[in-house]
Each structure stands twice: as structure tokens, then as C-alpha cells.
């Protein structure tokens with residue numbers, strides 16, 4: 427599947443499907459197909475790494491900011507902070523192995539939006555080899571940490587979101603707080 431076809435399919439699906447769960451269910455198999463042809467559209471600038479932290483390279487975005495596809499490049503041992511997204515997402519692994527560690531809120535009334543008094547416990551994790559696809563929806567916040575263990579190879583993954591995701595919440599487990607984090611990315 428070509429990137430432009432994937433993107434126009436996704437835009438149509440977003441217009442047609444109302445619920446985030448329906449959107450990710452429809453896009454997941456398309457992401458799997460896109461992965462098989464990822465080498466044809468991923469250019470060198472999409473595969474840029476950063477020694478300081480995982481690299482987030484913009485591959486394509488809808489003009490209205492309603493869809494954004496990033497290539498994330500992970501050196502062994504690089505992880506995100508614990509974070510949420512404020513939208514749905516579909517993730518596919520091109521090479522290496524990506525680990526997703528889930529977190530669950532256990533504080534009372536955890537559906538309420540607040541920045542303190544947040545209790546999180548670690549949930550399960552999934553190991554995503556090449557070709558694997560993972561999805562999430564906000565409920566209201568889908569909270570996790572993603573990365574690559576030190577003993578694994580460089581990993582490249584594709585991340586499609588329902589917004590530009592130029593900022594998201596980062597959680598501090600020790601203090602039970604969260605703050606909005608401006609997420610930099612590279613554009614080619």
C-alpha cells in the first residue's frame with residue numbers, strides 16, 4: 427500500500443467512523459499492509475536517530491492537523507516517559523522490537539481531568555516484533571510507556587495519531603502529578 431493511499435483511506439475512515447474504537451479497528455489492518463511496504467516510502471530523514479533520546483520524525487500530516495504519521499527511531503535502552511495522547515493511535519513496527527508498558531489509574535474518579543492526586547500502577551506489557559500492530563483509544567487517558575530494552579536492536583515504528591500530538595501529558599509516579607509536555611519532532 428502506498429503512503430498516499432493509506433492516508434486518504436484513513437482520512438475517509440475518520441470522517442465516516444465516529445468512535446475512536448471504530449477508527450482504530452478499521453485502520454489497524456491497513457497499518458499492517460502499510461508496514462510491508464514501509465521501505466518504499468521511509469527516506470533517510472525519517473530514520474534519523476538521536477543519541478540523547480528516541481527520535482520522532484514526521485512522515486506525513488493532514489493539512490488540518492487531524493492526522494499525523496511519525497516514524498519513531500529507538501536506540502537500545504531509549505524509552506518515553508509515562509505519558510498519554512489525548513487521541514487515538516495506531517502503531518506498527520518496521521524493524522527491531524518495541525515494548526509497550528501499560529499503566530492504570532487507581533485513584534478515585536480517575537475519569538476526571540486533573541493534574542495532581544493521580545495514582546498509577548503498572549499493568550501488563552506487550553512485545554511488538556516487526557509487522558506487529560497495536561492500537562489505543564483515550565479512556566479518557568490511555569497511559570503507557572514505550573521503548574526498547576538495552577539488549578535489543580535499533581527499532582523503527584510508525585505511529586498514526588488523530589491529531590498532531592505536538593504536546594501530551596507526562597506523568598510523575600512519585601508525586602502523583604502530570605504536566606503538559608511540548609513534544610519536538612523533525613520534519614523533512
Ligand SMILES: [Fe+2]
Pocket residue numbers: 509510511570572
Ligand atoms: Fe504513546
